[in-house]
Amino acid sequence: MGRSWYLVYCKPRQEETAARALEAQAYQVYLPKVRRKSRRTGFGRVQDEPLFPRYLFAACSQREQSLAPIRSTHGVSTLVRFGEHYQPVSDRVVIALKEQEDPVTGCHHLQEPSFMPGEKVTIIRGPLSGLEGVFQAATSADRVFILLDWLGRRSRAKVALDDIRATS
Numbered sequence: 095m096g097r098s099w100y101l102v103y104c105k106p107r108q109e110e111t112a113a114r115a116l117e118a119q120a121y122q123v124y125l126p127k128v129r130r131k132s133r134r135t136g137f138g139r140v141q142d143e144p145l146f147p148r149y150l151f152a153a154c155s156q157r158e159q160s161l162a163p164i165r166s167t168h169g170v171s172t173l174v175r176f177g178e179h180y181q182p183v184s185d186r187v188v189i190a191l192k193e194q195e196d197p198v199t200g201c202h203h204l205q206e207p208s209f210m211p212g213e214k215v216t217i218i219r220g221p222l223s224g225l226e227g228v229f230q231a232a233t234s235a236d237r238v239f240i241l242l243d244w245l246g247r248r249s250r251a252k253v254a255l256d257d258i259r260a261t262s
Contacts, residue, residue, distance in 0.1 A: 097122070097153045098182040101174040102164060109144045112169030119163060122153035126191050129201040145202050149174075151188055214261040215240055217253060226261055227251070 104112045113123045126145040144150070148171075154161055161180055164173055173180050194202055209215060209229040217225050217240075227240035233252060240258065242249050 097155045099124075099151050099153050099185060099188050100161065100164070100180055101183055102150050102152050103171045103174055104148050104150060104169055105171050106148065108169035109148065109150050110169075112167060113150055115168045116150075116152050116164065116170075119167065121159065121164065124151040124153075124188055124192070126151075126195070127201045128204055129196075129199055130204075142199075142201055145191075151183060209238070209258075209260065215258040216261045217257055218259050219257040220253065222251065222253070227258075229258075 102112065102116070109125055113125045116123045127142045128145045129140055129142055152164055154164070161173060164170060175181060191202075196203060209232075211230060213229045215227055215229050217223055217227070222242070222244075225242055225244065227242040230239040230241050230250065232238050232255070236255050237252055238255050238258065240251055240253060242251050
């Protein structure tokens with residue numbers, strides 16, 4: 095019997111810590127990441143984040159390694175299981191994820207939602223949260239213009255792309 099992949103559930107924002115600790119114990123680890131623009135600091139900084147927050151994959155050789163040490167590893171909450179049994183993840187899942195990574199960065203690139211001019215949108219964050227408007231145009235990779243009916247007149251507003259969603 096060969097190696098099997100398992101899904102590890104990590105403590106909040108501890109995926110990197112758990113990955114390093116598992117690798118130090120000779121487990122093979124796969125932590126898929128996505129490259130995103132962060133606006134926390136007010137600058138358009140790019141950072142790598144887990145593709146699946148709080149999850150990573152760990153491979154265990156059935157003959158040489160036990161799953162028990164994984165559960166007590168620093169940064170790990172538990173292994174994902176169904177009932178009392180830990181369910182292995184198919185190698186095909188891990189291979190497919192690895193094949194979709196950017197060969198240069200090693201990260202996944204999620205396609206940003208695109209809006210068409212005239213499409214109805216709702217602002218979901220910020221001081222204008224809850225207002226509905228009409229998408230006009232993208233001004234950059236992360237900012238857009240929308241037209242709002244606000245205070246009895248039409249106003250053009252520039253908002254972050256992440257702060258709007260298509261209105262259902």
